Amino acid sequence: IESVDYITSHRTTVLPGLVNITALLPGGDGFEQATRAAICGGFTMLGISAHGADAFATTSDQSVSKVKSAGRGHAHTDYVVEIAATEANPTAAAALSADAPILYVSFDRSHPVHVDKYSAVSEHFKAWPQNSAVITNASGNDLATMLLLASLFSRQIHVTDVRTPEDLDLIDLSRARGLCATCDVSVYALFADRLPAIEGLQSNVQPLWSRLSAIDCFTVGVLPAQAAKAAGVKDVNPATLGYQLVLPLLYTAVSEGRLTSADVVERFCNAPRRIFGLPEQPDTYVEIHRDRLVRIPPKSDDAKWFPDILAKPAHCAVHRVVMRGKTLLLDGMFYDQGLAPVGRDLCHVLRTMSSGPSGKQFAQPPAMAAGALSVKT
Amino acid sequence: IESVDYITSHRTTVLPGLVNITALLPGGDGFEQATRAAICGGFTMLGISAHGADAFATTSDQSVSKVKSAGRGHAHTDYVVEIAATEANPTAAAALSADAPILYVSFDRSHPVHVDKYSAVSEHFKAWPQNSAVITNASGNDLATMLLLASLFSRQIHVTDVRTPEDLDLIDLSRARGLCATCDVSVYALFADRLPAIEGLQSNVQPLWSRLSAIDCFTVGVLPAQAAKAAGVKDVNPATLGYQLVLPLLYTAVSEGRLTSADVVERFCNAPRRIFGLPEQPDTYVEIHRDRLVRIPPKSDDAKWFPDILAKPAHCAVHRVVMRGKTLLLDGMFYDQGLAPVGRDLCHVLRTMSSGPSGKQFAQPPAMAAGALSVKT
Ligand SMILES: [Zn+2]
Ligand SMILES: [Zn+2]
Ligand SMILES: [Zn+2]
Ligand SMILES: [Zn+2]
Ligand SMILES: [Zn+2]
Ligand SMILES: [Zn+2]
Ligand SMILES: [Zn+2]
Ligand SMILES: [Zn+2]
Numbered sequence: 001i002e003s004v005d006y007i008t009s010h011r012t013t014v015l016p017g018l019v020n021i022t023a024l025l026p027g028g029d030g031f032e033q034a035t036r037a038a039i040c041g042g043f044t045m046l047g048i049s050a051h052g053a054d055a056f057a058t059t060s061d062q063s064v065s066k067v068k069s070a071g072r073g074h075a076h077t078d079y080v081v082e083i084a085a086t087e088a089n090p091t092a093a094a095a096l097s098a099d100a101p102i103l104y105v106s107f108d109r110s111h112p113v114h115v116d117k118y119s120a121v122s123e124h125f126k127a128w129p130q131n132s133a134v135i136t137n138a139s140g141n142d143l144a145t146m147l148l149l150a151s152l153f154s155r156q157i158h159v160t161d162v163r164t165p166e167d168l169d170l171i172d173l174s175r176a177r178g179l180c181a182t183c184d185v186s187v188y189a190l191f192a193d194r195l196p197a198i199e200g201l202q203s204n205v206q207p208l209w210s211r212l213s214a215i216d217c218f219t220v221g222v223l224p225a226q227a228a229k230a231a232g233v234k235d236v237n238p239a240t241l242g243y244q245l246v247l248p249l250l251y252t253a254v255s256e257g258r259l260t261s262a263d264v265v266e267r268f269c270n271a272p273r274r275i276f277g278l279p280e281q282p283d284t285y286v287e288i289h290r291d292r293l294v295r296i297p298p299k300s301d302d303a304k305w306f307p308d309i310l311a312k313p314a315h316c317a318v319h320r321v322v323m324r325g326k327t328l329l330l331d332g333m334f335y336d337q338g339l340a341p342v343g344r345d346l347c348h349v350l351r352t353m354s355s356g357p358s359g360k361q362f363a364q365p366p367a368m369a370a371g372a373l374s375v376k377t
Numbered sequence: 378i379e380s381v382d383y384i385t386s387h388r389t390t391v392l393p394g395l396v397n398i399t400a401l402l403p404g405g406d407g408f409e410q411a412t413r414a415a416i417c418g419g420f421t422m423l424g425i426s427a428h429g430a431d432a433f434a435t436t437s438d439q440s441v442s443k444v445k446s447a448g449r450g451h452a453h454t455d456y457v458v459e460i461a462a463t464e465a466n467p468t469a470a471a472a473l474s475a476d477a478p479i480l481y482v483s484f485d486r487s488h489p490v491h492v493d494k495y496s497a498v499s500e501h502f503k504a505w506p507q508n509s510a511v512i513t514n515a516s517g518n519d520l521a522t523m524l525l526l527a528s529l530f531s532r533q534i535h536v537t538d539v540r541t542p543e544d545l546d547l548i549d550l551s552r553a554r555g556l557c558a559t560c561d562v563s564v565y566a567l568f569a570d571r572l573p574a575i576e577g578l579q580s581n582v583q584p585l586w587s588r589l590s591a592i593d594c595f596t597v598g599v600l601p602a603q604a605a606k607a608a609g610v611k612d613v614n615p616a617t618l619g620y621q622l623v624l625p626l627l628y629t630a631v632s633e634g635r636l637t638s639a640d641v642v643e644r645f646c647n648a649p650r651r652i653f654g655l656p657e658q659p660d661t662y663v664e665i666h667r668d669r670l671v672r673i674p675p676k677s678d679d680a681k682w683f684p685d686i687l688a689k690p691a692h693c694a695v696h697r698v699v700m701r702g703k704t705l706l707l708d709g710m711f712y713d714q715g716l717a718p719v720g721r722d723l724c725h726v727l728r729t730m731s732s733g734p735s736g737k738q739f740a741q742p743p744a745m746a747a748g749a750l751s752v753k754t
Contacts, residue, residue, distance in 0.1 A: 141521055144522040147525050149550075152554035177526075
């Protein structure tokens with residue numbers, strides 16, 4: 001982010017690198033561009049969703065290999081590749097679980113790769129390793145059914161991109177009864193009152209904010225790509241959108257007293273690592289200026305799909321992003337130092353899921369890791 | 378049923394008395410009329426649903442007492458009174474469970490008494506005795522959620538008036554995973570291709586027939602009342618409708634080879650008694666002429682809401698209905714013998730629910746009780 005520094009002296013806050021667990025699958029050779037956008041937003045680890053903005057999805061050995069080849073030597077962030085559930089691939093997906101250790105069950109009927117029949121989900125639950133993660137974007141009827149199946153099969157499940165208070169309440173009720181369910185909400189669902197293009201979301205903004213304690217993780221989600229498509233924005237890579245507005249939006253809410261910095265760290269750093277068994281990233285951190293007012297450059301890709309972000313200055317600038325001891329971003333400048341990107345495929349270093357079917361870990365209030373936040377002057 | 382006997386010599390089949398587990402709650406002093414219609418159809422036991430065709434429902438001590446008073450000395454069938462779940466009455470309903478031992482959780486938003494919030498169902502599951510039955514008419518989203526809650530609370534649940542193959546499949550899948558769920562389908566959903574007034578049902582007729590093995594019970598259901606209302610039929614008591622067409626319709630299907638007599642006995646006699654712990658009725662039975670062709674009288678109430686039933690003769694006439702040794706119906710004539718009706722409130726003789734949360738009994742194929750059917754010449 002190019003930004004104008006209104007305040008000459010400011011405090012720096014250090015955050016662990018952020019994790020976006022359902023990053024849009026970059027099309028073609030878009031890996032480098034997408035992970036660079038993530039780094040510029042303070043994200044150092046991505047779950048590469050099984051689905052892209054186009055018709056592509058990782059459903060097979062071949063398509064997973066293709067994505068892994070695209071990532072090798074071209075990713076600035078660490079990442080883990082997810083695999084899409086289809087009605088045809090329960091056995092194949094399970095066989096790939098070492099390489100693509102998160103199963104993504106999509107009910108998004110606007111994408112050609114999705115699941116319609118619950119019996120297919122049953123087959124996946126029978127085949128997929130008990131200790132490997134399952135993510136679903138199910139909502140409404142599909143959500144109730146996915147939670148039912150998770151309960152019947154004693155499976156842990158993570159619900160991504162929750163958009164309604166009803167869905168959140170159902171997840172919370174299930175969790176209170178011992179189901180091991182977690183969820184995330186897109187940052188953009190929390191600021192949808194400023195997104196005119198997406199229907200039905202605006203009235204849910206306040207109900208979602210009022211249920212913050214039920215939200216385990218934040219994500220970037222597919223809303224930026226959906227909003228860009230709805231607004232007819234051309235010439236942008238959908239997989240790059242949204243990252244660089246996350247911390248300005250959230251820390252503006254912090255400055256307004258609607259959120260704490262600990263809420264942000266829990267939901268974007270600690271919780272996703274804990275839930276998905278993602279490893280720590282040594283010598284990896286993000287320095288931000290929380291109290292610095294920034295304006296988003298009018299020509300940035302994000303300004304095209306989220307024009308309202310230009311209306312007033314936001315709090316918080318990403319000052320520096322360090323990946324494994326190397327500074328990749330400093331005051332708006334990205335430094336790749338002429339070297340190949342250093343991001344790693346994490347599939348072989350994932351810890352197995354930390355929780356059994358009792359879900360007790362998730363029923364407890366999130367605990368802050370000691371020293372996750374430090375403040376320098 | 379007044380009927381023309383086309384065949385002078387015919388075999389008589391003896392069935393146990395039929396059970397309609399969700400009989401419409403009769404309004405005012407309609408108990409005698411509704412139970413007489415039931416007897417004329419071969420039904421000797423009714424679950425009196427918590428809901429009537431009007432706004433009335435049994436939700437409290439007062440309303441349960443009112444229904445019980447209306448039934449005492451005015452019921453020709455045995456019966457059990459059900460209680461409606463509301464958001465306000467989890468504690469009150471549980472306290473009434475000895476007198477109204479079946480909890481009815483309705484999601485029918487066209488009736489003023491229904492449940493909207495899942496948290497209310499939670500409260501009922503916490504309060505309602507573990508061994509007492511729960512019936513719900515939930516469908517779609519509500520059904521998935523009810524099954525989820527039943528799973529989380531380890532409760533047995535009976536789903537009434539299932540109308541879509543999707544809902545049946547979801548119940549069957551849950552059952553295959555050990556959930557203790559049973560269901561019924563209205564006979565009229567199985568013949569809805571002949572009911573022009575009810576939208577959306579016709580395309581489900583064949584899918585429902587093809588899933589007969591997943592259907593535990595048949596019921597009369599609320600379809601006759603709904604069809605009569607949709608067709609603007611006046612001057613009928615909704616609680617009397619449908620009973621007398623049940624056996625003619627089902628045995629016409631038997632004569633066409635789509636069903637067996639054992640299927641009928643299992644789903645209308647044995648299964649409801651087994652599932653709800655209903656007692657045997659001594660010296661109580663129904664004699665039918667399976668091979669007799671009958672025509673429904675054009676002026677009967679049932680001909681008003683189901684005009685297509687007049688188009689061709691149906692197989693099967695109810696020849697005789699015997700309740701506790703007394704013949705109440707013989708060849709179309711109802712005999713009350715100048716005595717008060719002998720039907721009993723069964724609330725204190727219900728066996729506790731026969732099954733634990735494993736639901737194994739229900740996952741097994743229905744077994745025919747030995748001697749349930751006998752044939753005389
Ligand atoms: Zn490259
Ligand atoms: Zn589809
Ligand atoms: Zn700076
Ligand atoms: Zn600075
Ligand atoms: Zn009377
Ligand atoms: Zn309502
Ligand atoms: Zn006869
Ligand atoms: Zn005869």
